[in-house]
Amino acid sequence: MTAGTGHRRAAEALAEAVRLQDAQAEVVCLDLLAWVPAWLRWAYPKVYQCLVGFLPTLWAIAYYALDHPWIFRPCQWSRRLWNRTVTRRLIRWAGQWQPDVVIATHFFPAEVFGHERQTGRLAARVIVVITDLFPHRLWLTAGADAIVVGSDKTKQLCQDRGIDGERLHVLGIPIGSQFCAAQDRSALARQWTLDPGRRTVLIVSGGMGLGPVARLVHRLVDAERARPGLLQLLVVCGENARLARRLRIRYAASAMPVRVFEFVQMMPQLMAVSDLLVTKAGGLTVMEALTMGLPMVLCGVIPGQERFNAEYVVGHGAAVLTPVVEEAVAATLRLAAGPQALEAMRARAIAVAQPRAAQDIVSRLVNPDVYGAT
Numbered sequence: 331m332t333a334g335t336g337h338r339r340a341a342e343a344l345a346e347a348v349r350l351q352d353a354q355a356e357v358v359c360l361d362l363l364a365w366v367p368a369w370l371r372w373a374y375p376k377v378y379q380c381l382v383g384f385l386p387t388l389w390a391i392a393y394y395a396l397d398h399p400w401i402f403r404p405c406q407w408s409r410r411l412w413n414r415t416v417t418r419r420l421i422r423w424a425g426q427w428q429p430d431v432v433i434a435t436h437f438f439p440a441e442v443f444g445h446e447r448q449t450g451r452l453a454a455r456v457i458v459v460i461t462d463l464f465p466h467r468l469w470l471t472a473g474a475d476a477i478v479v480g481s482d483k484t485k486q487l488c489q490d491r492g493i494d495g496e497r498l499h500v501l502g503i504p505i506g507s508q509f510c511a512a513q514d515r516s517a518l519a520r521q522w523t524l525d526p527g528r529r530t531v532l533i534v535s536g537g538m539g540l541g542p543v544a545r546l547v548h549r550l551v552d553a554e555r556a557r558p559g560l561l562q563l564l565v566v567c568g569e570n571a572r573l574a575r576r577l578r579i580r581y582a583a584s585a586m587p588v589r590v591f592e593f594v595q596m597m598p599q600l601m602a603v604s605d606l607l608v609t610k611a612g613g614l615t616v617m618e619a620l621t622m623g624l625p626m627v628l629c630g631v632i633p634g635q636e637r638f639n640a641e642y643v644v645g646h647g648a649a650v651l652t653p654v655v656e657e658a659v660a661a662t663l664r665l666a667a668g669p670q671a672l673e674a675m676r677a678r679a680i681a682v683a684q685p686r687a688a689q690d691i692v693s694r695l696v697n698p699d700v701y702g703a704t
Contacts, residue, residue: 336612336615340461343507344688347504348696358427362417366416366420387633390634397466399467402468410441410445413438413441413442414442421442421446425452428453431454432454432456434458435504437466440456440474443456444456445471447473448473456471456474456475457695458470458474459504459691460503462503462613463479463635464487464634466634470491476498477497478691479500480503484500485500499694503687506598506618509598509622509685524587525562525587528560530606531662532563532624533566535570541629542629546608547581549655549656550586551585557667560667561662562586564604565589565591566594574590598622606665606672608626608662610630610636611631611636611637612636617687619648619679620682620684621685623676625648625676626649628649631651646678646679647678648678648682
């Protein structure tokens, strides 16, 4: 059960791991938003995009306010009533299908099915997989049989919020197995006609195409005059097709090579051929980059959940956090010109990566009777 791009990738990684470990398993990967009323399905992502894209301060206030126990607890009853009302169709379907396990990779289905489990209306075990490194209270449903977290610090924060340590499992944030597969960098460079003499910088805006991508590209292309031949750019605009069209037109004849993509399924290949990633700090993107050994410059970080993701990778020496575009550009140029710094960051990224998170979650939690784990 999921809702949102990164959360969906985590769910797909877990579905893949279940199928690999048990060929007889019947796996259904659902987006909760497909089961809510049409007006909510339209409004939910639009409101989120508006807040984080144009009103980040208001988003931060709402995020931290809802995490405060004085606000969170009084709202629980009304929130549960709302959740059950808008997801009635999905709850009815789950009752008819009768799954053995429900895995939630987003707090919305975690709340819905955790409450159903807690009240005895759902027999299936509920496993919540937190896809960021900060455990907002919305994730911490009392009805979950197990809660998977990405770090020891996240586990401690959960325990500080009253979650029993026996329900908490530090197994990582699940990513697809393709991020662990070997890639032929030279063949990929030829496929995209990349210049082997330039550093390849991958700019990723996230699935919704948010963040200061246009300004980053503009400033980096401008730097070509001062540092000719240093960089080439791969730009992923996600679902923001308008941004992709604008960048393609503007930089079609640029002296610095700029390749522009929309929503892609080939992120492992793009990461494999790149020397540096410039991105915000989404939980899945950060974990995928760590597994690929790809150093990061973080910019346009969303207040709240992404701040903690950023602190984690910066603290482990795998990323540089830059609050504004100008600093991101300066850090990118500095790292691109210094191969020793990039190699050191690459080694630190690989050291802290959790490439087997999906497989470990499945083998230890999804069906311990079959997979022989507890």
